[in-house]
Amino acid sequence: MIIMNNPALEEFQTKTIHEFSKTLEMFGLAPGDARLFTTLYINPSPMTLDDMSATLGKSKTSMSTGIRSLLEQGLVERVWVKGVRKDLYQANEELYRSFLSCFIEKWIQSANTHKMNLDQIQKEMKTDYQKFHQENIAEHANYLYERTEEMKAFHEWVADAFCNMLDSTKRGND
Amino acid sequence: MIIMNNPALEEFQTKTIHEFSKTLEMFGLAPGDARLFTTLYINPSPMTLDDMSATLGKSKTSMSTGIRSLLEQGLVERVWVKGVRKDLYQANEELYRSFLSCFIEKWIQSANTHKMNLDQIQKEMKTDYQKFHQENIAEHANYLYERTEEMKAFHEWVADAFCNMLDSTKRGND
DNA sequence: TATTGTGTACAGTTTAAACTGTACGTAATT
DNA sequence: AATTACGTACAGTTTAAACTGTACACAATA
Numbered sequence: 001m002i003i004m005n006n007p008a009l010e011e012f013q014t015k016t017i018h019e020f021s022k023t024l025e026m027f028g029l030a031p032g033d034a035r036l037f038t039t040l041y042i043n044p045s046p047m048t049l050d051d052m053s054a055t056l057g058k059s060k061t062s063m064s065t066g067i068r069s070l071l072e073q074g075l076v077e078r079v080w081v082k083g084v085r086k087d088l089y090q091a092n093e094e095l096y097r098s099f100l101s102c103f104i105e106k107w108i109q110s111a112n113t114h115k116m117n118l119d120q121i122q123k124e125m126k127t128d129y130q131k132f133h134q135e136n137i138a139e140h141a142n143y144l145y146e147r148t149e150e151m152k153a154f155h156e157w158v159a160d161a162f163c164n165m166l167d168s169t170k171r172g173n174d
Numbered sequence: 175m176i177i178m179n180n181p182a183l184e185e186f187q188t189k190t191i192h193e194f195s196k197t198l199e200m201f202g203l204a205p206g207d208a209r210l211f212t213t214l215y216i217n218p219s220p221m222t223l224d225d226m227s228a229t230l231g232k233s234k235t236s237m238s239t240g241i242r243s244l245l246e247q248g249l250v251e252r253v254w255v256k257g258v259r260k261d262l263y264q265a266n267e268e269l270y271r272s273f274l275s276c277f278i279e280k281w282i283q284s285a286n287t288h289k290m291n292l293d294q295i296q297k298e299m300k301t302d303y304q305k306f307h308q309e310n311i312a313e314h315a316n317y318l319y320e321r322t323e324e325m326k327a328f329h330e331w332v333a334d335a336f337c338n339m340l341d342s343t344k345r346g347n348d
Numbered sequence: 349t350a351t352t353g354t355g356t357a358c359a360g361t362t363t364a365a366a367c368t369g370t371a372c373g374t375a376a377t378t
Numbered sequence: 379a380a381t382t383a384c385g386t387a388c389a390g391t392t393t394a395a396a397c398t399g400t401a402c403a404c405a406a407t408a
Contacts, residue, residue: 006311008302013318015295020325023288023332026281028200032396044317049355059398064356085406086354100332107200114197121189128182137180143218144187151194158197158274161339168335206366223385233368238386259376260384 017042027103029073036066037075037091046079046088074102097169104166108159115155118148191216201277203247210240211249211265220253220262248276271343278340282333289329292322 017038024034039055040047047055052063067089070076075098079088092098125145132141194215195208203211213229214221221229226237241263244250249272253262266272299319306315 006306009306009311009315009318012295012299012302016292016318016322016325019288019291019295023285023325023329026202026284028202030396042318042321044314058396060354061356061399062397065397068356110200111197114193117193118190121186121193125186128186132180132183137183140218141183144183144190144216147216148190151190151197155197161342164342165335165339168338204366232366234384235369235386236367239367242386 013042024099027099028106029103030069032062032066033069033073036063037070040070040076040089041091043090046081046090048086048088050086052089075099100169101166104162104169108162108166111155111159111162115152115159118152118155122148122152187216198273201273202280203277204243206236206240207243207247210237211244214244214250214263215265217264220255220264222258222260222262224260226263249273274343275340278336278343282336282340285329285333285336289326289333292326292329296322296326 017035020038020041021031021034024037025031029037035056036052039052043051043055049060049063049067052058052067053060056063067076071078075092076089077092079090081088122145125141125148129138129141132138191209191212194212195205198208198211199205209230210226213226217225217229223234223237223241226232226241227234230237241250245252249266250263251266253264255262296319299315299322303312303315306312
């Protein structure tokens, strides 16, 4: 089932992989990783590194590093099949839940991290506030502080919005 | 106000720019564009290409191409000030509304486009269906078709989710 | 234990993106 | 009209990412 035996069907598969990969890239997945994930997702059975290599026309080393990247992101899992020596991988089933929640959570976490970093910067600014005041650049300092305050609010908003999105994946819309 | 006159304050500004840029990159903005946008956003007054060049330590040409990119994305606007020959640019005010809606709309549009493309692929597959059936690979063809169907549903879900997000920006959470 | 097969570390290569400096078209100034 | 100043097109350079092939460590087979 892995090796295509029909040129026309293979063409469709390639086009579909290409098309869907672009969507995944939209979510921040690297182009190579996106192609690899889609390939696994589209394939009826788990694939070996050699299978992927053949399907995508890239080296086995590329597949190895790509798979590791996808594993770290929790998008792919390794499966064992009795009697098969090679490592077998498949896309984490349920595209919506695994892929989306993975990326949305990443976004939420990033937003929170960056907000904390901005908070840290603000604290340091407060420490130097007296100095700024003396040197007569208090206005600019205040302005910068105000901006960081806005940025923090922005991060908060983003985190909230994505949390809502995450909830809606859990409730299940489909 | 543009040229920094205090090393400590400049340090804070640089750190803030760097920090916030990472968040914007999360939304798909190219690193260079993100830095440029944040610079404009953080500055109290509109800036010239030379100002940006000085602040970011990059060439004027870079600023020129970067600004064009941001203009195309609607994230930055040109402003005229009486008596100033140079072009002046500023970040589109209201970060939430302009930036977010810009990117969310882009996502929605992408999701819809890709869904349409998948639909087109499905139509072409239907045309060849008889052929696949004769050649005894109907099973695989059906499987592929089923997958594209799932992908379409996924795109629909994404578009919906982002539409909700867009609504929430319009209602205004802050 | 010897041998074959499998995944990955590493170094070198290719490819693409980001950036720079010069040179030029165009608009403002005199 | 002449000159100055500004923005950008273009070509060349630097930088970083993606990819490949070889070589090796480890596990499975015999």
